[in-house]
Amino acid sequence: MAKLAKKEESTSGHSIDEKDLAILRVLQQNARATVKEIADAVHLSTTPVHERIKRMEESGVIRQYATLVDHSKVKKGLMVICYVSLKQHNKNAGARFIKLVQELNEVIECYNISGEFDFMLKVVAESMDAYYDFHVNKLSQSENIGHVQSVFVMGIIKQTHVLVH
Amino acid sequence: MAKLAKKEESTSGHSIDEKDLAILRVLQQNARATVKEIADAVHLSTTPVHERIKRMEESGVIRQYATLVDHSKVKKGLMVICYVSLKQHNKNAGARFIKLVQELNEVIECYNISGEFDFMLKVVAESMDAYYDFHVNKLSQSENIGHVQSVFVMGIIKQTHVLVH
DNA sequence: ACTGAAAGACACAGACT
DNA sequence: AGTCTGTGTCTTTCAGT
Numbered sequence: 001m002a003k004l005a006k007k008e009e010s011t012s013g014h015s016i017d018e019k020d021l022a023i024l025r026v027l028q029q030n031a032r033a034t035v036k037e038i039a040d041a042v043h044l045s046t047t048p049v050h051e052r053i054k055r056m057e058e059s060g061v062i063r064q065y066a067t068l069v070d071h072s073k074v075k076k077g078l079m080v081i082c083y084v085s086l087k088q089h090n091k092n093a094g095a096r097f098i099k100l101v102q103e104l105n106e107v108i109e110c111y112n113i114s115g116e117f118d119f120m121l122k123v124v125a126e127s128m129d130a131y132y133d134f135h136v137n138k139l140s141q142s143e144n145i146g147h148v149q150s151v152f153v154m155g156i157i158k159q160t161h162v163l164v165h
Numbered sequence: 166m167a168k169l170a171k172k173e174e175s176t177s178g179h180s181i182d183e184k185d186l187a188i189l190r191v192l193q194q195n196a197r198a199t200v201k202e203i204a205d206a207v208h209l210s211t212t213p214v215h216e217r218i219k220r221m222e223e224s225g226v227i228r229q230y231a232t233l234v235d236h237s238k239v240k241k242g243l244m245v246i247c248y249v250s251l252k253q254h255n256k257n258a259g260a261r262f263i264k265l266v267q268e269l270n271e272v273i274e275c276y277n278i279s280g281e282f283d284f285m286l287k288v289v290a291e292s293m294d295a296y297y298d299f300h301v302n303k304l305s306q307s308e309n310i311g312h313v314q315s316v317f318v319m320g321i322i323k324q325t326h327v328l329v330h
Numbered sequence: 331a332c333t334g335a336a337a338g339a340c341a342c343a344g345a346c347t
Numbered sequence: 348a349g350t351c352t353g354t355g356t357c358t359t360t361c362a363g364t
Contacts, residue, residue: 016239024239027232031196034340045350050342061238067192068228069328074181074189076328081278081285098322105330112320113246120246120316124328151285155277157263163234163241163289165270199357210333215359 031065079153083117085146196230241289244318248282250311
């Protein structure tokens with residue numbers, strides 16, 4: 001017992017410095033930037049940049065190199081914010097819901113939230129019909145669902161993944 | 166006749182086929198995958214894969230190659246869903262709010278939504294104090310803000326950007 | 331639209347400051 | 348920790364099918 005691994009950085013022995021942040025600033029905007037390009041931008045040669053990137057990949061600071069696809073161009077025009085409360089709140093019931101959410105490709109995000117609902121889901125679908133099908137046949141099929149409330153996204157004002165400025 | 170520009174793809178003259186989707190399936194998970202790796206995975210040689218990727222970049226199907234950074238490891242541990250209604254709903258008032266949202270680095274997503282509120286924001290902050298500062302000094306500073314409601318994210322169940330399966 | 335080859339650029343490891 | 352240098356691999360273009 002009592003081996004509560006303290007924190008990310010302290011266990012691996014490396015904290016993130018200003019140069020790492022500078023590298024992240026470039027990579028966040030373009031995951032396919034070459035090491036050379038990044039090296040020029042942060043005023044270092046390629047070797048230390050390469051080492052720092054590898055280190056951040058291994059320590060988990062860099063979660064993933066993702067390609068972001070345009071919703072509307074792959075026939076996923078509809079985005080819905082979906083609130084769910086469960087009937088029962090025991091461990092098992094929660095785990096079953098979480099498993100369901102992981103399996104449903106329409107759900108791209110799911111959070112445990114404060115307030116009157118238990119979960120917030122971000123759902124993408126091809127059309128209102130497809131969303132209705134998701135709602136009735138996939139989500140509400142689970143016998144433990146209490147209330148579901150849908151908020152429709154009418155316009156995207158801002159969408160970024162940039163955390164380091 | 167009937168030149169109601171039908172859809173994105175038809176205007177550019179290229180629709181996405183099964184091979185493009187296969188390439189996207191790989192790139193979504195790893196934006197740094199080499200063309201050679203993708204070519205092997207989709208059973209083509211490098212040239213057509215390279216051409217198809219370039220085409221999808223230019224047509225906007227591929228929005229961005231992003232590096233996703235771990236929230237907690239860059240001191241952005243708190244995530245809040247924030248609902249905002251405006252006092253006035255004229256064009257100018259809306260535009261000012263949108264401009265403000267674009268400038269605030271704490272706001273990583275903002276949507277125009279249906280229902281009693283006008284906007285939904287996803288906000289990341291270092292701490293509760295930092296969020297309070299955002300709420301009081303940055304967001305509510307705008308004189309056009311009506312009501313603000315904060316929902317705190319207590320746990321991340323699922324978080325993906327994968328749209329093509 | 332694809333394959334295969336060929337030139338230039340890059341990633342990555344080594345020796346050194 | 349960093350720069351410099353070298354080798355194998357990859358990107359990218361071009362001729363051919």
